[in-house]
Amino acid sequence: MRIDVITIFPEYLTPLREALLGKAIEREKISVGVHDLREWTHDVHRAVDDSPYGGGPGMVMKPQVWGEALDEVCATSGEPPRLVVPTPAGQPFTQRTAVRWSHEPWLVLACGRYEGIDQRVIEDASRRMPVEEVSIGDYVLVGGEVAALTMIESVARLLPGVLGNPASAEQDSFSDGLLEGPCYTRPEVWRDLSVPPVLRSGDHAAIARWRRDQSLERTYERRHDLLDSMSEESLTARDRGR
Numbered sequence: 001m002r003i004d005v006i007t008i009f010p011e012y013l014t015p016l017r018e019a020l021l022g023k024a025i026e027r028e029k030i031s032v033g034v035h036d037l038r039e040w041t042h043d044v045h046r047a048v049d050d051s052p053y054g055g056g057p058g059m060v061m062k063p064q065v066w067g068e069a070l071d072e073v074c075a076t077s078g079e080p081p082r083l084v085v086p087t088p089a090g091q092p093f094t095q096r097t098a099v100r101w102s103h104e105p106w107l108v109l110a111c112g113r114y115e116g117i118d119q120r121v122i123e124d125a126s127r128r129m130p131v132e133e134v135s136i137g138d139y140v141l142v143g144g145e146v147a148a149l150t151m152i153e154s155v156a157r158l159l160p161g162v163l164g165n166p167a168s169a170e171q172d173s174f175s176d177g178l179l180e181g182p183c184y185t186r187p188e189v190w191r192d193l194s195v196p197p198v199l200r201s202g203d204h205a206a207i208a209r210w211r212r213d214q215s216l217e218r219t220y221e222r223r224h225d226l227l228d229s230m231s232e233e234s235l236t237a238r239d240r241g242r
């Protein structure tokens with residue numbers, strides 16, 4: 001997978017070069033390009049923003065600069081990229097989104113700042129590539145870079161050869177629609193707190209039941225909305241009996 005990020009703070013994306021993702025880039029499982037939006041300015045001040053039409057607080061990112069940047073970064077004789085635009089007003093980004101995007105050959109992420117990017121940039125890009133305006137959660141950040149890091153990490157970890165143990169991606173929270181239950185490691189007793197005996201029983205069926213029950217209980221307590229949106233078939237008769 002190829003990932004390009006356009007931003008006025010390229011150094012914000014440095015963490016991508018660290019740890020697991022850094023290794024995946026070194027091993028060419030992913031190629032990441034980070035581009036400074038100001039490269040496409042032509043004035044001495046390298047201006048990327050201007051006052052909003054209709055008034056209101058803050059500034060809006062100029063369409064001309066973004067248009068030229070996307071023209072160049074997204075240029076191809078083949079299939080265009082999927083353009084991802086982080087915004088607090090976007091569709092929710094979920095694990096399902098990450099799975100879907102993990103099958104994409106090329107993502108371009110447009111990281112806005114200020115009050116956002118002139119909407120005509122999204123409108124114009126939609127004429128020649130798929131565009132998704134997405135939000136990573138119901139809170140307001142200062143710009144799109146943290147959201148880009150979040151989304152890139154959640155997509156990249158699903159790619160073959162990126163995670164040391166691919167099974168952990170399959171057993172993700174949300175992968176079966178439920179939250180992950182608690183996990184434990186040695187020692188067996190720590191500050192007079194013991195590991196649940198079933199996990200040391202060696203009875204794999206009992207362990208699997210216990211883990212499913214813990215996921216259901218945690219999801220019911222913390223994210224009832226996930227249960228509400230689960231299809232009946234994905235909940236077993238035993239689950240419903242709990």
Ligand SMILES: N#Cc1c(-c2ccc3ccn(Cc4ccccn4)c3c2)n[nH]c1N
Binds near residue numbers: 086090111136142145
């Ligand atoms: N994804 C996501 C986001 C963002 C986000 C993403 C991109 C930008 C570009 C500018 N701002 C600041 C800003 C403040 C106020 C109104 C509009 N925009 C962003 C915020 N905030 N919260 C999320 N879940």
